[in-house]
Amino acid sequence: MYWPKATFVNMLTVTIGSLLGLWFRQFFSDPMQQILFQAVGLGTLLIGIKMSLRLPDGYLLVFFFSLILGSLGGQVSDVAGKLQLFSDSLKSLIQNDDSRFSEGLMTAFLLFCVGSMTIVGALEEGLSGKRELIYVKSVLDGFSSIALASTYGVGVGFSIIPMLIFQGGITLMAGKLSRLFRQEVLDTLSAVGGILIIGISIRMLRLGDIWLENMLLALPVSCILAALYKKYKA
Numbered sequence: 001m002y003w004p005k006a007t008f009v010n011m012l013t014v015t016i017g018s019l020l021g022l023w024f025r026q027f028f029s030d031p032m033q034q035i036l037f038q039a040v041g042l043g044t045l046l047i048g049i050k051m052s053l054r055l056p057d058g059y060l061l062v063f064f065f066s067l068i069l070g071s072l073g074g075q076v077s078d079v080a081g082k083l084q085l086f087s088d089s090l091k092s093l094i095q096n097d098d099s100r101f102s103e104g105l106m107t108a109f110l111l112f113c114v115g116s117m118t119i120v121g122a123l124e125e126g127l128s129g130k131r132e133l134i135y136v137k138s139v140l141d142g143f144s145s146i147a148l149a150s151t152y153g154v155g156v157g158f159s160i161i162p163m164l165i166f167q168g169g170i171t172l173m174a175g176k177l178s179r180l181f182r183q184e185v186l187d188t189l190s191a192v193g194g195i196l197i198i199g200i201s202i203r204m205l206r207l208g209d210i211w212l213e214n215m216l217l218a219l220p221v222s223c224i225l226a227a228l229y230k231k232y233k234a
Contacts, residue, residue, distance in 0.1 A: 004168035006125050006134035011160040013142030014112065018157030021149025028150065040151050041204030044111070048201060051115060051194025054187045058233075062225045066192050069225075070218025071211075080213035090158055104152025106213065107200050108159035111148070112141050113166050114193030114219060116186045122167050123181060126174025134167075151204075180227055188226035192218050 028036065055063055074080070087102035098104075112118070121133035149156040170177055181189075196218070199210040 002126055002129045002171065002174075004122070004125060004164075004171035006121070006131035006138070007164060007168040007171060009131075010112075010134055010138040010141060010167065011163060013138040014108070014145045014160050014163070015157055017142040017145030018149040018154070021146040021151075021156065022154060024146070025150045025153070033151070036147070037151050037204060040147050041201045043147075044107075044197060044204060045201035047111065048194045048197030048199075051190045051197060053191075054116075054194070055191035056184045056187045059184065059188050059191075059226060059229065062188055062222070062229050063191055066188070066222035066225050067195065067215065067218045070192075070221040071215045073221070074214035074217040075211075077217070078214075079216055080211065083213050087155070090161075094154075096154055098153040098155060100152045101155035101158075103203070104148065104155030105159050105162075107152060107204075108145065108148050108156040109162045109166075110193065110197055110200060111144060112159060113163055114189070114196070116190050118167055119170060119181055119186060119189070122170035123174045123178055126171035127178060180223060182227070182230060184230050185223055185226040188222050189219060192222040 025033070083106065084102060087105060090105075091097065091101050117133060117137050121131075121137055124130040124133055145156055196212055196215060199212045199215070202208050202210060203212070
């Protein structure tokens with residue numbers, strides 16, 4: 001077993017990028033912040049579309065049921081409320097009153113951690129100690145966090161906490177998880193994650209309000225359903 005050293009590097013680049021984004025933010029007027037928000041929203045939309053198009057052939061029903069069951073499960077278990085409580089605790093701890101703290105944290109986590117690069121890179125590190133993929137991802141995340149933090153604020157920087165749990169956890173459990181994350185499962189997870197990222201862009205562009213927090217359970221549900229479908233399909 002290998003320790004998630006690359007994840008710590010990833011956390012460092014996101015922290016540095018977030019600090020730079022917060023520093024740049026003070027120089028932006030309100031109109032500049034609004035157009036930056038729209039630019040990041042459009043870029044996020046493209047990321048979501050590209051990820052969602054990775055859905056494997058024949059997995060459309062798996063995709064729909066993942067969203068439906070995950071959303072219902074999230075609503076019943078009140079994932080949004082639990083995330084809000086966690087966010088409020090962090091805000092209280094650092095004495096921050098940013099209204100976009102929770103949104104920034106969740107947006108950054110989805111963009112940084114829900115994708116095949118994250119999972120494949122974390123599995124490679126855990127199984128063989130290869131860290132190149134996560135290092136490349138760290139650089140990309142660092143630059144992305146500059147734009148996100150200048151838009152959403154300090155909550156982006158605190159996305160390193162769920163990143164450590166999710167990405168680092170995959171590295172530590174790589175031996176067991178490698179049997180689950182086959183290519184079809186990875187692509188289905190990316191597709192569901194892509195749809196949630198499209199939902200983020202809809203929020204950012206103020207086209208509507210989507211209860212994304214309660215849809216997060218669709219991510220683990222998609223892995224389970226895709227793995228079962230691959231195993232039992234004719």
